[in-house]
Amino acid sequence: MDRLGELQKTAASIDGWLSPAEGRFLYNSARKCPQSAAIVEIGSWKGKSTVWLASGSKDGNHAAVYAIDPHTGSSEHKKMFGKVWTFEEFKQNVKAAKVDGLVKPIVKTSEAAARNWDKKIGFLWIDGAHEYEMVLLDYKLWEPHLIDGGVIAFHDSQKGGPKKVVNRHLYFGSRFRNIGFVEGITYATKTSHLSIFDKFRNLYVLLLTSIYSFAGQLSLPRPVKALGNRMVKAML
Numbered sequence: 001m002d003r004l005g006e007l008q009k010t011a012a013s014i015d016g017w018l019s020p021a022e023g024r025f026l027y028n029s030a031r032k033c034p035q036s037a038a039i040v041e042i043g044s045w046k047g048k049s050t051v052w053l054a055s056g057s058k059d060g061n062h063a064a065v066y067a068i069d070p071h072t073g074s075s076e077h078k079k080m081f082g083k084v085w086t087f088e089e090f091k092q093n094v095k096a097a098k099v100d101g102l103v104k105p106i107v108k109t110s111e112a113a114a115r116n117w118d119k120k121i122g123f124l125w126i127d128g129a130h131e132y133e134m135v136l137l138d139y140k141l142w143e144p145h146l147i148d149g150g151v152i153a154f155h156d157s158q159k160g161g162p163k164k165v166v167n168r169h170l171y172f173g174s175r176f177r178n179i180g181f182v183e184g185i186t187y188a189t190k191t192s193h194l195s196i197f198d199k200f201r202n203l204y205v206l207l208l209t210s211i212y213s214f215a216g217q218l219s220l221p222r223p224v225k226a227l228g229n230r231m232v233k234a235m236l
């Protein structure tokens with residue numbers, strides 16, 4: 001089995017909501033992050049996305065992965081499971097994947113962790129609380145640390161709070177270009193100069209993502225969906 005196949009198997013054994021395609025995106029993005037900049041994850045749960053990120057970094061430039069989570073769950077988890085504590089399982093999963101050397105857990109909310117933060121960020125992954133005000137707070141606290149050329153990515157970005165932040169600050173903002181999406185993830189590259197071409201391209205990708213999420217709600221046969229996915233990828 002190749003490296004990504006092995007990783008997919010490891011990640012499948014960890015509880016969480018990330019798909020294999022989304023995991024591969026995190027792996028490839030983390031792999032490109034320079035060692036001089038940090039990889040920051042807001043919202044780790046039991047470490048599924050952390051393992052993809054840290055494995056990419058391990059196969060790339062060995063940038064440290066700061067995994068920020070109070071480990072007490074988001075509001076929907078508390079409703080579903082009652083009292084939540086995920087840190088022990090998080091540590092076990094990260095250790096079993098042999099990436100504990102690169103992962104620096106910060107057992108705090110993103111707001112508390114941001115208070116003492118002083119490092120440059122090369123890849124910022126936002127998958128914490130999904131209420132609009134919370135996603136906006138994560139964005140406002142952490143985006144200023146992202147370097148030019150650094151990449152931001154949001155999970156569950158085609159609905160609710162993440163969608164609103166992504167639309168306002170990535171698609172219609174003035175700081176991001178090369179927007180793309182992989183299933184529920186929307187990502188973009190930070191830039192100090194947004195050209196007219198970049199602005200048009202951002203709107204074009206917004207149109208594509210709207211069509212993609214509309215089609216996702218229809219009950220289409222699997223081969224038609226797979227063909228649609230391939231076409232969207234080719235058009236990005």
Ligand SMILES: C[S@@+](CC[C@H](N)C(=O)[O-])C[C@H]1O[C@@H](n2cnc3c(N)ncnc32)[C@H](O)[C@@H]1O
Pocket residue numbers: 015016017018042043044045046047048049050068069070071072073074075086108109110111127128129134
């Ligand atoms: C959807 S889960 C993350 C899933 C994880 N990225 C994965 O792929 O397995 C959301 C996580 O955000 C955490 N969380 C909730 N509020 C937070 C906050 N203010 N700061 C940081 N993390 C938060 C929760 O404890 C929960 O573990």
